[in-house]
Amino acid sequence: MKILLVSMNSIHFRRWSDQLRDNEFDVYWFDVLDQGYAPSMSWLTQITGWKKGFLKKRGRTFLKSKLPKLFNALVHKYDNHVEDAFAKALQEIQPDLVHSFALYTSGLPIIDIMNKHENVKWIYSSWGGSDLFNKANKPNYESEVSQVLHRVNYLITDCERDHQIARNMGGFTGTYLGAIPGGGGFDIREFNTQRGNAxxxxxxxxxxxxxxxxxxxxxxxxxxxxxxxxxxxxxxxxxxxxxxxxxxxxxxxxxxxxxxxxxxxxxxxxxxxxxxxxxxxxxxxxxxxxxxxxxxxxxxxxxxxxxxxxxxxxxxxxxxxxxxxxxxxxxxxxxxxxxxxxxxxxxxxxxxxxxxxxxxxxxxxxxxxxxxx
Structure with a gap:
């Protein structure tokens, strides 16, 4: 079974993906922000390094600080777009399942590609601080959220509140898989009774x-x-x-x-x-x-x-x-x-x-x- 995870690199994502380590799945990670290879996740196949179309090894930071207009023009002309990079990964991997973490970071940027591959099953994990409940500074919130929720097959949230938002406001009609913490579960710790007062x-x-x-x-x-x-x-x-x-x-x-x-x-x-x-x-x-x-x-x-x-x-x-x-x-x-x-x-x-x-x-x-x- 091939699972293609789509996410930025964060502690919550690392903890979630680690649950799949040493199991029967072939796990791939599309680094949606192209933050770079992550040694801590060396056990899975990483799709990273896809973005830079010029000055791939050094010089970008210097150029950006000294000649920002030129830098932006070069980025626009030569850097690879996330849709193209994801489409290539999807075609090469042929996953059984795509799993996106966070709507605006990892769902909306690939919606056009996923709409072209309606036979590919898609899970969306809502991260409560930024996704469904927060509408601030999102002028196209309703259309953007509904685009993703109408396409995804499965939904995971970290609270029941966001499940209801997805159903009632986002038009989600797929299968709800439950409320699960964004980074998976937690280790039992020894309870320290000797703590400072107040x-x-x-x-x-x-x-x-x-x-x-x-x-x-x-x-x-x-x-x-x-x-x-x-x-x-x-x-x-x-x-x-x-x-x-x-x-x-x-x-x-x-x-x-x-x-x-x-x-x-x-x-x-x-x-x-x-x-x-x-x-x-x-x-x-x-x-x-x-x-x-x-x-x-x-x-x-x-x-x-x-x-x-x-x-x-x-x-x-x-x-x-x-x-x-x-x-x-x-x-x-x-x-x-x-x-x-x-x-x-x-x-x-x-x-x-x-x-x-x-x-x-x-x-x-x-x-x-x-x-x-």
Whole structure:
């Protein structure tokens, strides 16, 4: 069985594709952004290096910075288009199944080719933060989304919310394969009960969708009356600029921009609370990772996606107004002042950990692929 995966290179894609390693499938990866050969995925056949039509080895960055107009003209004239490269890969591989990850990155760019090959089965995996729920800055959202959803045969989402959007707004009439985390399942970790009092680990994305600044503002206000520690990972430049020069007593602050995935998990292992805040997300992988690390989750709830797993005050806390500092402050204070222990929340999230343990999800995914042939 030949499976052609179409995706950008990301940690979620690497984790998902790794579920297929050492199995009965012939797995191919079309590197849709042509980011380059990935040694960590050497076990699968990579279609990469397809884009550059001039200065293939060196000189492109220099030319782009010094003569941008000339560079753009050369790109337009000589670089290969994604449709042509994918069509060539499709013809050479003759896959039994094409699987695209993320609609705008890996679905829409190949829609014309897939429409010419209607006999080829096509799975689309929706990534909740960017695909179906978020319509911002997408003037052609309805036509673009419906183009892909009308053609794909199968749909995987990371939350039920996006399944309903695909059915009701996108016109999807194919087979829904279920809600599965975008990177597959998670490994069980040893539960650390010795954590710092009032310790928080915060996802530091501050951009169009990520809203870390309202969280930090709320925590800074709380720090005037509580001694707290904050570890921030993935801190974006806008968040760093906001924090720079801030002087808050009773606060221990640890900032990280780009750190290894295992280091993020170690921060979670040693913090009581995890906070993630976004205007558009599905079921965040970092939320699930925090649950596996034993954190008490405090998470935004765009379109009620998070509430599919988290019940407010029962096994975590739901941020319903992600840009409202007072609302976030009140919620964090409620969590801080709760009489419930971290062990109690850990037990309350046992069913989630059982449901998404990596080996269980891997077996589910393998059976899913086998059933489609």
């Amino acid at each position: 310790s928080f680990v915060v996802k530091g994305y501050e951009n169009e969708l990520g809203k870390a600044i309202p969280v930090i503002k709320a925590l800074f206000k709380i720090a005037y009356n509580y001694k707290i520690s904050i570890s921030i990972f993935g801190a974006t430049q806008s968040l760093l600029q906001f924090i720079e020069g801030q002087q808050v007593s009773n606060l221990q602050l640890e900032l990280h921009r780009d750190i290894a995935h295992e280091e993020v998990l170690e921060l979670m292992d040693n913090s009581i609370f995890y906070i993630g805040n976004s205007l558009s997300d599905g079921m965040p992988n970092t939320l699930l990772e925090a649950i596996y690390c034993g954190c008490i989750p405090i998470q935004s709830n765009p379109g009620n996606a998070t509430s599919e797993l988290i019940s407010n005050t029962i096994n975590g806390y739901l941020i319903e107004e992600p840009e409202n500092v007072d609302h976030i402050e009140k919620l964090i204070l409620q969590a801080l002042n709760s009489s419930r222990t971290i062990e109690g929340f850990y037990e309350a999230n046992k069913s989630i950990r059982d449901r998404f343990v990596r080996e269980r999800v891997k077996e589910e995914v393998l059976q899913l692929y086998k059933a489609l042939i």
